[in-house]
Amino acid sequence: MAETIEQLRIYKTARGLEDEVYELVKTFPVDQFYGLGNDLRRSSAAVSHHIMETHRLYSYRLKLDALADARREAEQAQKQLDGAKSLGATDKLIEAYTGVIKQSWGLTKWLRTKLAEKQEQTIIEAKEMAAAQ
Numbered sequence: 101m102a103e104t105i106e107q108l109r110i111y112k113t114a115r116g117l118e119d120e121v122y123e124l125v126k127t128f129p130v131d132q133f134y135g136l137g138n139d140l141r142r143s144s145a146a147v148s149h150h151i152m153e154t155h156r157l158y159s160y161r162l163k164l165d166a167l168a169d170a171r172r173e174a175e176q177a178q179k180q181l182d183g184a185k186s187l188g189a190t191d192k193l194i195e196a197y198t199g200v201i202k203q204s205w206g207l208t209k210w211l212r213t214k215l216a217e218k219q220e221q222t223i224i225e226a227k228e229m230a231a232a233q
Contacts (some may be wrong), residue, residue: 105155110203114148114170121177125194128187136187143195147200154207160207160215167230215219 105111121144125137150170154163178197181189 103192105152108151108155110207111151111155111202113196113203114144114151114174114200116199117177117193118144120193121181121194124184124188124193128184132184132187136180136184140177140184143173143177143180147177147197148169151204160211160218163211164177164215167204167208167211171201171208174200174204 115169121140125133125140128137147170150166153166154170157163158167174197178194178201181194181197
């Protein structure tokens, strides 16, 4: 995994999308600003937050849980953006969240591989300790 969060492409993408969503919400009419606007801002911010959490955590299992949360929030943001097309949300913005979801699946696959490797190493070490006794 990257040494700093800023090196993760998925995080950079999510932060950029968060900024785009914030700019989009600024253009919403007053009656939509606090309802749909708040929901959009929350879900877009949660995506990058959960990705940051994934990077920060030590346990692979906890990383996988945080990444699943990020993916769920990205899917939620997509649905909300689809409902906001009449307010200026673009297909490009919605598709960008598809990219984040795909990247999260790639990172999930990598983390699962690392978890399996760690579990195999633990089994080997346990067998070696048992044999030494």
